[in-house]
Amino acid sequence: MKQYETVIGLEVHVELATKTKIFCGCSTRFGGEVNTHTCPVCTGMPGALPVLNKKVVEYAIAVGLATNCEINRNCRFDRKNYFYPDNPQDYQISQLYEPVCLNGHVDITVNGTGKSVGIHEIHMEEDAGKLIHEENGSMSLIDFNRSGVPLIEIVSEPDMRSAEEVISYLEKLRTTIQYLGASDCKLQEGSMRADVNLSVREEGSLVLGTRTEMKNLNSFKAISRAIDAERNRQIRIIESGKRVVQETRRWDDNKEESYSMRSKEDAQDYRYFPDPDLPGIFISQEWIDAIKADEPEFKTAKMARYAKEYGIPESDADIITDSRHMADIFEETVKLCGQPKKAANWLMVDTIRLLKENSMDPEDIRFSPENLAKLIKLNMSGTINSSVAKEVFEKMFDGDMDPESYVKEHGLAQENDEDALKATVQKVIDENPRSVEDYRNGKEKAIGFLVGQTMKAMQGKANPGIVNKILKELL
Amino acid sequence: MSLMKYTAIELGKMIASGEISAVEAAGDCLEAIRKNEPDINAFVTVCDEQSVLKKAEEVQKKINSGELLSPIAGVPVAIKDNMCTADILTTCSSRILSNFIPPYTATAVECLESAGAVIVGKTNMDEFAMGSTTETSFYGATKNPHDKTRVPGGSSGGSAAAVAAGEVTFALGSDTGGSIRQPASHCGVVGIKPTYGTVSRYGLVAYGSSLDQIGPIAKDVSDCAAILEIISSYDTKDSTSFKRDDTDFTTALKNDVNGLKIGIPGDYFGTGLDSEVKKALLDAADVLKSRGAELEYFDLSLTEFAVPAYYIIASAEASSNLSRFDGVKYGYRTGEYENLHQMYKKTRSEGFGTEVKRRIMLGSFVLSSGYYDAYYLKALKAKNLIKQAFDKAFGKYDLIIGPVSPSTAPELGTSLDDPVKMYLGDIYTVAANLIGLPAISVPCGRDSKGLPVGMMLTGKCFDEKTVIRAAYTYEQETQI
Ligand SMILES: [Zn+2]
Numbered sequence: 001m002k003q004y005e006t007v008i009g010l011e012v013h014v015e016l017a018t019k020t021k022i023f024c025g026c027s028t029r030f031g032g033e034v035n036t037h038t039c040p041v042c043t044g045m046p047g048a049l050p051v052l053n054k055k056v057v058e059y060a061i062a063v064g065l066a067t068n069c070e071i072n073r074n075c076r077f078d079r080k081n082y083f084y085p086d087n088p089q090d091y092q093i094s095q096l097y098e099p100v101c102l103n104g105h106v107d108i109t110v111n112g113t114g115k116s117v118g119i120h121e122i123h124m125e126e127d128a129g130k131l132i133h134e135e136n137g138s139m140s141l142i143d144f145n146r147s148g149v150p151l152i153e154i155v156s157e158p159d160m161r162s163a164e165e166v167i168s169y170l171e172k173l174r175t176t177i178q179y180l181g182a183s184d185c186k187l188q189e190g191s192m193r194a195d196v197n198l199s200v201r202e203e204g205s206l207v208l209g210t211r212t213e214m215k216n217l218n219s220f221k222a223i224s225r226a227i228d229a230e231r232n233r234q235i236r237i238i239e240s241g242k243r244v245v246q247e248t249r250r251w252d253d254n255k256e257e258s259y260s261m262r263s264k265e266d267a268q269d270y271r272y273f274p275d276p277d278l279p280g281i282f283i284s285q286e287w288i289d290a291i292k293a294d295e296p297e298f299k300t301a302k303m304a305r306y307a308k309e310y311g312i313p314e315s316d317a318d319i320i321t322d323s324r325h326m327a328d329i330f331e332e333t334v335k336l337c338g339q340p341k342k343a344a345n346w347l348m349v350d351t352i353r354l355l356k357e358n359s360m361d362p363e364d365i366r367f368s369p370e371n372l373a374k375l376i377k378l379n380m381s382g383t384i385n386s387s388v389a390k391e392v393f394e395k396m397f398d399g400d401m402d403p404e405s406y407v408k409e410h411g412l413a414q415e416n417d418e419d420a421l422k423a424t425v426q427k428v429i430d431e432n433p434r435s436v437e438d439y440r441n442g443k444e445k446a447i448g449f450l451v452g453q454t455m456k457a458m459q460g461k462a463n464p465g466i467v468n469k470i471l472k473e474l475l
Numbered sequence: 476m477s478l479m480k481y482t483a484i485e486l487g488k489m490i491a492s493g494e495i496s497a498v499e500a501a502g503d504c505l506e507a508i509r510k511n512e513p514d515i516n517a518f519v520t521v522c523d524e525q526s527v528l529k530k531a532e533e534v535q536k537k538i539n540s541g542e543l544l545s546p547i548a549g550v551p552v553a554i555k556d557n558m559c560t561a562d563i564l565t566t567c568s569s570r571i572l573s574n575f576i577p578p579y580t581a582t583a584v585e586c587l588e589s590a591g592a593v594i595v596g597k598t599n600m601d602e603f604a605m606g607s608t609t610e611t612s613f614y615g616a617t618k619n620p621h622d623k624t625r626v627p628g629g630s631s632g633g634s635a636a637a638v639a640a641g642e643v644t645f646a647l648g649s650d651t652g653g654s655i656r657q658p659a660s661h662c663g664v665v666g667i668k669p670t671y672g673t674v675s676r677y678g679l680v681a682y683g684s685s686l687d688q689i690g691p692i693a694k695d696v697s698d699c700a701a702i703l704e705i706i707s708s709y710d711t712k713d714s715t716s717f718k719r720d721d722t723d724f725t726t727a728l729k730n731d732v733n734g735l736k737i738g739i740p741g742d743y744f745g746t747g748l749d750s751e752v753k754k755a756l757l758d759a760a761d762v763l764k765s766r767g768a769e770l771e772y773f774d775l776s777l778t779e780f781a782v783p784a785y786y787i788i789a790s791a792e793a794s795s796n797l798s799r800f801d802g803v804k805y806g807y808r809t810g811e812y813e814n815l816h817q818m819y820k821k822t823r824s825e826g827f828g829t830e831v832k833r834r835i836m837l838g839s840f841v842l843s844s845g846y847y848d849a850y851y852l853k854a855l856k857a858k859n860l861i862k863q864a865f866d867k868a869f870g871k872y873d874l875i876i877g878p879v880s881p882s883t884a885p886e887l888g889t890s891l892d893d894p895v896k897m898y899l900g901d902i903y904t905v906a907a908n909l910i911g912l913p914a915i916s917v918p919c920g921r922d923s924k925g926l927p928v929g930m931m932l933t934g935k936c937f938d939e940k941t942v943i944r945a946a947y948t949y950e951q952e953t954q955i
Pocket residue numbers: 021024025026037038039040041042043148
């Protein structure tokens with residue numbers, strides 16, 4: 001049987017985190033009432049003109065620098081002409097001839113092997129509006145709130161060979177862009193979208209096969225599944241002696257299959273030309289330097305520093321630094337309480353579990369480093385025991401609050417006073433003669449039951465270490 | 476005598492002095508329009524009388540309180556129908572915008588309104604400013620007040636005719652390839668196209684975005700200078716707007732051309748130029764010479780490339796600019812359709828006139844893959860060569876003098892059948908748009924049929940003042 005190699009390139013759209021749209025002052029906020037974040041510019045009114053939001057260029061340059069691109073000092077916008085109702089001007093302002101960033105690369109590691117994925121270019125463009133189709137098919141309505149929301153498109157070289165490499169590349173891009181604060185990069189919400197260009201060829205062949213473009217990929221899992229399915233589909237076609245058709249396909253993740261949207265023959269001629277409403281953008285070296293100077297410490301550097309400064313193992317640091325938000329909370333908490341291992345543990349174990357349970361992203365963490373530091377201190381000082389700490393933490397996770405006042409208000413401080421505890425322990429011993437006997441007969445485990453009974457009697461507020469100690473003394 | 480026989484500045488002075496009121500001026504203007512419109516058809520929309528008079532009353536109050544001091548406070552004005560005016564129908568003389576009432580006002584019009592000008596209506600034009608005769612309008616042709624069997628020129632023919640017929644004292648026009656200067660010339664009035672970027676394009680329905688400029692059409696050079704001064708602005712809503720601190724154009728109204736170096740492009744005065752137009756122009760040049768200007772013939776060359784380069788660039792931009800008229804968001808939509816594609820097709824087939832369709836097709840063609848380099852890029856190269864030729868000329872001369880149009884106003888119905896010939900009529904005017912130069916058209920006599928001839932003076936970029944000074948000097952020297 002023949003061996004095939006999969007060749008994959010990605011086109012990744014990222015919605016930038018600017019407050020206003022790319023060519024007008026309208027808000028980019030998600031979820032406003034239909035057609036409320038609109039003006040003559042983003043609804044394509046006759047005579048309205050675009051004015052570039054400088055922040056968009058800054059974010060694009062920042063992403064370009066972080067992905068080792070050359071910055072095009074004389075970039076400009078072009079019009080991509082096509083008719084569709086979600087596109088109010090019937091052209092999209094994009095970049096074809098002089099994109100803002102060129103010739104970069106992203107370094108990834110898959111199964112311990114390093115690899116560099118080339119970036120062909122990064123360009124800036126505007127998003128379209130959203131069509132809302134009436135259920136009975138009688139009418140379609142348009143919401144222009146999204147129209148003019150700034151995007152960058154990151155076009156890779158066809159350098160990836162497997163779904164693992166693709167995911168690794170996307171994760172690296174996502175973390176980098178999130179660290180820059182340029183986007184929240186949420187695939188589900190569409191603030192990061194990846195189109196997969198894939199072809200297969202016989203192992204050893206130097207000629208690229210015919211590629212297809214896969215759209216509608218809303219999660220890393222969907223991307224993985226789509227890549228495997230498309231690879232197999234193309235191989236089946238080739239094996240059966242037919243030819244792969246160059247086309248755009250749409251992935252249906254429920255059915256785990258794709259279907260053809262349009263073939264190359266239907267491809268439109270977009271009649272790109274420089275937008276005469278927008279003069280070329282001159283990007284000075286000073287501007288580039290200023291953006292470079294603002295660059296945050298990225299994930300890889302952070303991981304190394306955590307190992308060195310805090311003695312945090314790489315695998316732990318990897319999880320914490322996956323999100324800049326989480327890494328920021330970690331560093332701030334450590335600064336306040338001086339307990340890197342404890343802080344790391346709260347984030348890696350409890351926070352990650354709660355995020356998963358609530359299907360949230362690390363970016364959604366609401367508790368403050370101040371309060372996490374307080375919680376760690378409360379626990380360390382023995383004011384609350386670990387199980388109470390967990391309970392308080394869950395409350396903090398739901399809605400940030402001060403653990404000190406919470407513990408006070410709810411009377412959760414544990415009893416550390418031996419004399420005060422002795423009475424309760426004695427009572428437990430008296431009420432559980434069988435367990436006492438078991439223990440005395442050498443059944444060490446029985447003491448656990450007695451500790452538990454004491455804790456229960458104290459409504460969880462006893463210091464379990466002290467309870468253990470008293471029990472041993474009394475028995 | 477109608478008050479509209481005065482210039483805008485004269486009328487402004489009468490209102491400022493209390494001799495007449497802004498309300499009287501507005502009433503008189505509406506009366507003049509009522510009287511002339513059946514013959515001229517300069518307007519697509521004449522504003523409702525009550526709202527005009529109410530507006531004039533508000534302006535009068537501000538004049539009385541000393542709040543409004545501009546030279547045109549209370550003066551009625553007509554606006555070319557391709558500039559958006561909030562709550563007033565804005566059609567671009569096209570069926571496709573026949574029901575479009577903009578939610579906002581163009582910056583240039585806002586400038587006029589804050590200076591106290593009172594909008595009385597929207598003037599007829601070639602559909603989407605595509606044409607040189609105002610005959611491509613969905614609302615019928617406008618007639619030349621000097622000879623109603625002839626066209627007023629275009630595309631700002633309505634604005635030029637309204638001023639020439641005494642319906643208003645001044646109007647705004649827009650100039651993409653001569654659309655202010657050529658109708659001004661045909662109607663015997665003054666029109667100036669400023670340097671690209673001087674007047675905001677925000678709210679001007681785009682034809683050729685890199686070429687379009689708004690400018691005044693008025694009875695004399697003084698009015699033009701004063702109005703241009705008012706509508707010039709650095710507008711953050713227009714990225715091609717230019718920040719200038721030298722827009723005090725009225726300071727250039729001096730009767731003095733002594734020592735001014737004026738170039739006469741010999742190639743502009745060769746074959747193709749009507750002999751009577753030529754004579755009028757050379758006489759006008761002599762007037763400037765007699766006042767101390769130094770005249771010299773030179774060869775501008777490349778003139779034959781200006782028209783094709785212009786039509787490629789303008790059509791390319793137009794094909795994209797006019798895409799948004801698709802029946803989806805505003806304007807005309809076809810009555811019946813089975814799907815989106817058919818809706819687009821029928822709407823645009825029914826909504827656009829022949830000339831607009833021709834230019835959309837031409838523009839789409841020159842931008843399509845496989846032709847982009849051969850046409851669009853080549854046109855940009857030609858534009859650069861033309862710019863170099865002008866740069867060279869302006870190294871020697873302060874001004875270039877030339878015709879506006881090869882002939883005086885043609886008869887109605889004789890131009891549209893031969894579009895190429897019509898396009899070639901733009902030969903003298905399009906270069907100023909390609910390069911962004913300021914240029915004025917000033918009346919310089921009449922031909923044997925009694926039709927007005929215009930002289931074009933073109934200056935360096937941002938040097939409207941020299942253009943205005945020379946035009947003003949000529950006007951002063953030839954006043955009877
Ligand atoms: Zn907007």
